[in-house]
Amino acid sequence: MKRQNFMQKFQQNGLLSIFAIFVAVVAVNAWLQPGFFTYDVFESNLASFTPLVLASMAQAVVVLAGGIDMSIGMSITLGTVIMAATMHDAPGSILLGIVLAIAATLAVGVLNGVTIGYLRLPSIISTFAVSAVCYGASLLIMPQPGGYVPSAFYETYTASIGSVLPVSLLVILVSLLVWGIFRKRKIYRYIYAVGGNEAAAYANGISTKKVKLYAFLIACIFIVLTSLVVVAQTSTGDANIGRSYTLNTIAAVVIGGISLQGGKGSVFGAVLGALIIGFISNIIFFANLSSFYQDLIKGLIIILALTLSLLPALRKKALA
C-alpha cells in the first residue's frame, strides 16, 4: 500500500479549490495594485493581512473541535488594551504588559473552555457572553482610546530579517510551526474526533470535555500573537479595535473550507481564507470602489462559500 503524496492530501482536504480562488484573487490584485511585485508592497500587504491570518487560526482550532468562538475579537481587544495601558519605554514594563496580556487571554480561554466543555453551554451563546465580559473589562481599563506603545514594537513589526523575510511573515510561519507541533500529538486527532462526532469520540474513551478546553487554550496562543501584532500595527489601545475580527475570522474559516459543524477542514485552509479576505479588501480599495462595498461583497462571498461547502452534503441527502 503506497503512502499518500502531498497532492492527494491536498485534494482530499478540499484545499485545491480554495487554492484556485486564492490564485485568482492574487491575480486580480496584482493587476489593480501598482507595484504589486515589489518587495515594499509585498511587505506592507503582509503586514496588514497578518492579524486576521493569526486570529483565523485561533478560530479554526475552535471550529474544528465543533465549537465557535464569538469572543475572539474582544479577547484580542483586551490583550491590546492591557498592553497599551501598562507599557512604557522601560523593558520591564514591556515584559509586564506582555505577561499580563497573556494571562488575560488565557483566562478568557479557560472561561470559554470550562463553560463549553464542562458546563456544556452552547458555544455560540456562551462565547458571545464572554465577549461582552471582555469588552466591559477593556472599557474599564481604557474608556477612551489611548495608552502608549513603545516605538520599538512598531519598528520591529515593520522590519525585515536580512531584507528578505518580513517579520509579519515570520510570525505567520512561527504560528504554523506551532500548529505543526500540535499536529503530531494526540490532541490534534482528538480535536477532529470530537468535532466530527462527539458521541463516538466519547465511546472511544476520549475525554471530550478536556479536548474542548484544550482547543480553546491552543487558540489562546494565536490570539496572544494577534494582540501583539495589532498593538504593533496601531500603536494605541482602543476598546473597539478588535470588533471586526470575530466575524471576519468566521468568514475566513468558512472560505478556507472548514465545516462549521466541526471536524472537517484544515488550519492551513483558514490561513488561505484569511489571505483571500485580505486580498479582496485590497481589490475593493484599488478598484476605487467605496469601502461600503467591502462588507457587501464579503458577505456575498461568504454565502457563496457556505453554499459550496454544503453542496456535497445536500447531494448525498438527495441520493439517500
Add this chain to the structure above:
Amino acid sequence: MFLLRAKSLRKTYGGVTALRDGSLECRRGKVCGLLGANGSGKSTFSKMISGVVTPDDGEIWFDGEQVRISSPQEAKKHGIIMVHQHLSLIPELSIWENMTLGFEPEGKLGFLNDEDSRKLAERYLAKFAPELSVYAKVKDLSLAQKQFVEIAKAVAQEPKLLILDEPTAPLEQSEVEKLFAVIRELKEQGTSVIFISHRLWEIKTICDYVVVFRNGQTVGAIDFETEEKDEDVIVSMISGKELKLAKNRETADRAPKKERMLEVGGLALRKSGVPLRFDIKKGEVVGLGGLQGQGQEELLLALSGLLPTGGQVTLEGRKLKLKHPKDAVRAGIVLVPGDRHKEGLFLQHDVFLNLIYPQLAVRKAGFFLNRKKLKAEAKTVIDRLNIVPNDPGKVVQFLSGGNQQKVVVGKWLPLAPKVLLLSDPAKGVDVGAKKELYDTVRELADQGTSVLLYASDYEELTGICDRVLILFEGQIVDELMPSDYSEDRFVAASLRSKTAAGHSPIDEAWGEAN
C-alpha cells in the same frame, strides 16, 4: 477453564427491571452465543460486562478474580472489548486514524507515531477487507465496510474477551463468512467471544455453546459440543414453553373484509431486497411483526411520505405519489409516529393547538380561522378519546404518556383518515390507557378506517390485528392469521427458523453445509 463468570447480575431502571438474574460463563477460546428476544436483557447484560452499565447486584469474575467494571476504559484494561451496534467511528477521519483512536501508538515525548498506527491498521484491516486503503475516509465506506473497520479496530486491541452485538446485521453472506474466519482465528489464539445474533444459522455455524435469556433471566444453555443443535429447542427456549392461547377476541367472527383500501407493490426497503407487496382491506387492522429494526418503521415512514422510496401505492384504486408527508396526509394516510415527543407533538403547546395543527396545514381555510368551529371539533375529539383532563388549554407536556398518545391519534380524527399508520403506539403507555387506545383504533377500523400497526410486543399485535405480517430484513417472510397466533409460532416466524412456514434459501444452504 472459565475466562468470565457472571453470576446473578441485576439491573433496574427506576422501577423497571431490565435484568433480573443474568448469569453466564465464558470458556477460554470458545464462542458463546447469547440469545433472547428483544427486551430479554441480553443487551443490558453485555453492556454490564463491557462497563457501559453498572449492575445493581451480582458478581463478575474475570480471569480468576472478582472485578468491578465501572467504565468502558476499565473493561478495556481487563481486555474486554465490545463492538456496539451503533458504530463509534468518526466519519471525517481516515480508516487508520479511526482504528487507533483512543489508543494511538506514541513515540518520543508523546508525539504520535503515525507509521506504527498505519501498519497496525493495515495488518488488521487486511483480515476483513484487504481491498480497502487505510487512507480512505470512513464517511466514504458502505455500512458493511464500516462494520468491518469497527470489528477490526476491536480485534487490533487484542482483547481477551470480544463481545459482538449483532455484528452481522449489515453484512452479506460472503462477508459473514469472512467474519467467521476471523472469529475462528481468534479462537485459536485463545480469545473468547460472545456473539449476539438473531440469525439461528449463524449461531449454529459459529457458536460452541449458547446461553438463552428470557424476560431478564438466564433460562438455559445448550452445549453444541455435546448436545444436538436443535432449532426447535432453541426457539422454545427463547419464547418460553408455555403456549399462550391467542386472545382471538371477536376477530374470528368478524366477517372477512373484501373491499381493498390500500395496495402496496414493488416497494423495496433495502437495496438488495425483494420488493414488498401487500394490501389492506377496508376496515382491516393489519399488524407488522418480527424482530425490532427489520424494516417495520421504515415501511410506515415510506407510506407516510417521510421516507420516499420507489414502488406503487394505490389507495382506493387511485395511484399515489408519496414524496412528501403532505401527499400522504391529503390522500388520507396519517402516521402516529414512534417517538411522540419528537415527531408527534408540540410539547409546549396546549391540547387544543396540538389537535388543530393538521387542519391548519391541510384544510383550505379562510383568511381568518374559525376558532369557534375548531374549538368545537377539538372538544369532540377530547370527549371521544376520553383525554384526561378534558381541558383543551392543558399544556401537552403535563399529560400522562397515554393521554399524550391519544392527542397524537386524535389530531387526525377530524380529517377522517382512510389509513391509520401506528408505530409502536403503546410504548411507555400504561395498561389502562393502552386498552383505551386500542379500543379507539378498533372502533375506527369498524367505521371503515384501515389500520397498519407496528408493535414490538407480540400480545399487542395478536390482541387487535386481523392478521400479522412478519418482516425480516425488510421483507415480508410470513403472514399469520388469527388461527396461527401463538408465541412459539411468532418467535419461529420472526427468527425465520425452519419451523416457520417459509424456508429461506440461506437456511437451507447452511443446513446442507452442516
